[in-house]
Amino acid sequence: MKRSVEIKIYNGYGHSKNLVVYGHVFKWRPKLSGKYDKNSLRHAWGLLKLFMSRPYKKANLKLFFKDQVINAQADHDGFFKFKWASDVHLEAGLHDLRIGLVDFSGEFSHFTRGKVYIPHCTQYVFVSDIDDTILISHSATIWKRLKELLARNLYKRKI
Numbered sequence: 001m002k003r004s005v006e007i008k009i010y011n012g013y014g015h016s017k018n019l020v021v022y023g024h025v026f027k028w029r030p031k032l033s034g035k036y037d038k039n040s041l042r043h044a045w046g047l048l049k050l051f052m053s054r055p056y057k058k059a060n061l062k063l064f065f066k067d068q069v070i071n072a073q074a075d076h077d078g079f080f081k082f083k084w085a086s087d088v089h090l091e092a093g094l095h096d097l098r099i100g101l102v103d104f105s106g107e108f109s110h111f112t113r114g115k116v117y118i119p120h121c122t123q124y125v126f127v128s129d130i131d132d133t134i135l136i137s138h139s140a141t142i143w144k145r146l147k148e149l150l151a152r153n154l155y156k157r158k159i
Contacts, residue, residue, distance in 0.1 A: 022080070025078045
């Protein structure tokens with residue numbers, strides 16, 4: 001189980017005068033194998049490893065967007081937020097950005113790429129947030145739900 005620093009960037013949004021990007025910084029996070037098989041114990045162990053992440057408290061971060069550099073510091077839970085105005089007019093679409101972790105010596109120790117979305121100028125915005133992790137509704141007791149969650153692979157469950 002390898003552990004390393006990870007910057008998780010959630011896709012940002014906004015317009016030229018107000019851009020926002022959120023994310024988390026983890027001090028270490030177990031690397032998951034990505035193998036999906038019928039072994040219930042391996043599946044349960046992989047699921048438990050998802051909760052072994054540790055946040056990087058008060059991490060210093062720099063965002064690089066076009067020719068701009070913006071500084072921020074993560075909270076005690078590793079959460080960060082960048083909010084800035086662009087120096088140039090931005091066309092509608094996805095724009096690339098990079099966020100770097102600044103270590104104690106002032107050097108960059110890790111970079112992650114992200115995107116910020118600029119919508120077209122319209123009157124309506126549609127947000128789709130359908131959660132696809134719904135368990136089977138017939139699991140009435142807590143034991144049946146735990147069995148369904150821990151023993152059965154997500155990709156092998158009946159819908």
